[in-house]
Amino acid sequence: MTTFRTAEEIGRTAVGPRPLPPLGAQRAATGLSTADTKLSNGLHVVVVRMPAVPMVEMRLRIPFAGTDLMHAAVAEVLSATLLTGTARRDRIAVDTDLALVGGELDAQVDPERLSIAGSALATGLDTLLDVLADALTGASYADDEVRREQERLVERIAMARSQPSVIARQALQKHRYGDHPATREMPEAEDVAKVTPADVRALHQASMLPRGSTLVLVGDVDLDAAVGQLERALNGWTGASEAVELPSLPPVTGGDLKFVSRPGAVQSQLRFSAQAIIRTDPRYPALQLANLAFGGFFSSRLVENVREDKGYTYHARSHLEFTPAGATLLIDTDTASDVTASALLEIRYELGKIVLSPPSESEVDIVRQYAVGQLLTATASQAGLASQIVGLATQGLGVDWLVAHPGRLAAVTVEQVAEAALEFFAPARWTGVIVGDPAQLTALDVLGGVTR
The missing domain is CATH 3.30.830.10 (Metalloenzyme, LuxS/M16 peptidase-like)
Incomplete structure (x- = not known):
């Protein structure tokens, strides 16, 4: 009779678990x-x-x-x-x-x-x-x-x-x-x-x-x-005028969250936003890493808190959204109605925490590796590289910016990440909306900062 080893047996030796192989060197798409x-x-x-x-x-x-x-x-x-x-x-x-x-x-x-x-x-x-x-x-x-x-x-x-x-x-x-x-x-x-x-x-x-x-x-x-x-x-596609650009957006200013009534909803949608900076700003690499540490990947502070520890949501994230002539930060998550107020409290807590207790050196190293790896993965295929380049080109950037960005991420210091966290994640900079059942979300009035 054929016997099979379990995954645990395969991963172990007589003296303990097999050591993980070292990460390979991350190589940018140079020489294009x-x-x-x-x-x-x-x-x-x-x-x-x-x-x-x-x-x-x-x-x-x-x-x-x-x-x-x-x-x-x-x-x-x-x-x-x-x-x-x-x-x-x-x-x-x-x-x-x-x-x-x-x-x-x-x-x-x-x-x-x-x-x-x-x-x-x-x-x-x-x-x-x-x-x-x-x-x-x-x-x-x-x-x-x-x-x-x-x-x-x-x-x-x-x-x-x-x-x-x-x-x-x-x-x-x-x-x-x-x-x-x-x-x-x-x-x-x-x-x-x-x-x-x-x-x-x-x-x-x-x-x-x-x-x-x-x-x-x-x-x-x-x-x-x-x-x-x-x-x-x-050459037969012509036009006397230029394609029409969207007017620049007004800056996002901090303030109360707006409550949007959805009677009978069993879940609430929480969406937050703050003004950010474009890719050409010298502070951008540090902001990118600060965002990843806050809520930009699965092991981020926000996810560890509201998903892994509290179990308030299955999905939570923060990310950058590029707009005409600008950029914003976004936080989004969906929660059950009965824990909406608690989730809001924890999001506010994490915003304050990353300002007062910025990412440590080990956190910065982790998100740095993740950011570089994510970029290299996104540009490893023809389709991914084409999508990245056209997004950059419409912002006035070229292939050289893409090739050089891993180096910019590598040069970011812990102090610069702390400065970015202080500047862009301060709770007073944020506003947003909460969509949910008003009958089940009266606790929001106790927390304050929500306009019905």
Whole structure:
């Protein structure tokens, strides 16, 4: 009879547990071959040679802001129907041509930008770019396609708007930014139902512009040849004006949390925010490490307290969110109604604690290794590197910043992390929202700092 050793037996020797092997050296993505230029139509392109696999990854971001109250609804329908047909290709032809080169394209929109992501076999780059250019210059937005996607969006949006996480996000955006266009992250279902194919075609004509937009291509390509392919494919995509950027957001100021009533809810959503700094600020690496120590990964102080020790929540985190010309810190967690007040107390406690008792040298070393490892993991694939670069490019940063960032993290001192914690995590800097059942959350009035 075959016998098997248990995991515990495998991990032990006669004298005790087997020692863990040392961590390997973390290596940044150095030596990347890149081309950073502008095409004749004004489109900013960044091409990176990364021949790990015979594929290419493409990311295109077009500033796509609008102040009209119907803009979000029309833009949502546009992104859903952009790739459903052109003057040269119907929906089936678009899908077939991409499939023949192992390719795909997808479009999404938010208040700031229209994003198009795609991939294909490296040998199919011309086809991928031809389909992309066809959509950018000749998307037809056929009446039947618009109606079909419209019906799907109306149903999806109506369902999404009933979700607690969506309610909390919308409440936080309104609390932070009032009526700024950035708050219209999800259009109203009734507005989407009013959109006409003519509205979508007009928005495409007015806002689908290359000047001010950024395209990133990463993969098994020759740099000069790829730039030439981009020029030939996209030279017909033109526009006299520049793509519309979202106006800068007002700074987030500290203050009371706003209570948002959701009668009958069995859980509460807690969302907090404070103003932060952009990546080019010399304090950014220290803030990044301070945030990780506070609540940015599973072994952080916040998670250890409210999840592991108290059991108030399954998920809690803090993270940075980059906005037009700025950045904010966010804390989010969901709790059962009966422990909401207790969770709020502990979050406030941890904010005060990281200011008065900043991360120790060992904490800083742990989060430093995590930050570097996370960055290297995120950029180890063509898709991950493309997404990272396009995010940086829209903030005016390039591949050099990405390559040098592990060094910046390595240079951060414990004292600098303490200074960042003091400056950015002081409880008075924070505001936010709590969404929950008012009948079950009367204890919030005892804690104070919550406006109903």
